[in-house]
Amino acid sequence: MLEVAELEEILTEAFCTIDALPRLECVTASFWPSFTSQSGKEIRESPFWFTNRQLTIIHAIYHSMKTSRMTSLSLNNVVMMPPSRYDFVSTLTNSPLSHLSLSVVPNADISAWSGSKDINGSLGALLPLSNPTLKSLELRSPQGPYHSLDTQLSSFHYPSLESLVLENTIFDQTPSPNGVEEFVLRQKNTLRHLELRSCASYVASPSVNARLWSSIWQRWAAELTSLKELVVDGDSGYVVLDADWGYVAYKPISTIAAESDLSSLRVFRDAIVSACKVVA
Secondary structure, three states, rough: OOHHHHHHHHHHHHHHOHHOOOOOOOEEEOOOOOOEEEOOEEEEOHHHHHHHHHHHHHHHHHHOOOOOOOOOEEEEEEEHHHHHHHHEEEEEEEOOOEEEEEEEEEEHHHHHHHHHOOOOOHHHHHOOOOOOOOEEEEEEEEOOEOOOOOOOOOOOOOOOOOOOEEOOOOOOOOOOOOOOHHHHEEEEEEEEEEEEEEEEEEOOOOOOOOOOHHHHHHHHHHOOOOEEEEEEOOOEEEEEEEOOEEEOOOOOOOOOHHHHHHHHHHHHHHHHHHHHHHHH
């Protein structure tokens, strides 16, 4: 009977030979930090082996894309690490992907790996270089808020991107070329579908004015003129970083500001509907 460690090793080695499948078109890899033994006992893997095995498999997948027909890739429960650990991504100069979905471990859980509630790696580390092939991109953190102080998105532009999904993503308090807000705008010429699920605006300091959602909605309404569908699910609220609890809801936003957020979102949606009717 194979021990868990032996099974892990066999599965990892199997993924490392994925480049032997040149006709492979779709890959979904879900990483889990624990295993259930035949006796029903949960065996939790050490952070070191979990993250290193994850890196090995992701590296093998990206390497295989240099020669494969892979057009769709989904990576789930990824522990984001420093960008230097993903140097292999930049060697893929001609990504074949038309769809990429990244689901990451949230900041609240990353403390199990790093000991810090505010440190999380940049999603940009796993994004393919700018290219005209990518049409659909999903950046998700389904188990809780995701925010990275090391976000570096300024170099990414996908001139064929039509669909973008963001889940539990925290927007920076001050817009910058490296942030998510600007990243969305760089895709404005082709973006048709934009989906935000439980995203929030980060209030780094209560003494500094928050980046209000009304400002974001108004800016996007003026510039994202190619949008055909906007989906906003959940409360697009505000968060602060609590030393004990991580990212938590920020309550002192005034009623006037909250009403302005809702009103601006409504105007944005109405503008998309009106534009679609004109085209039709």
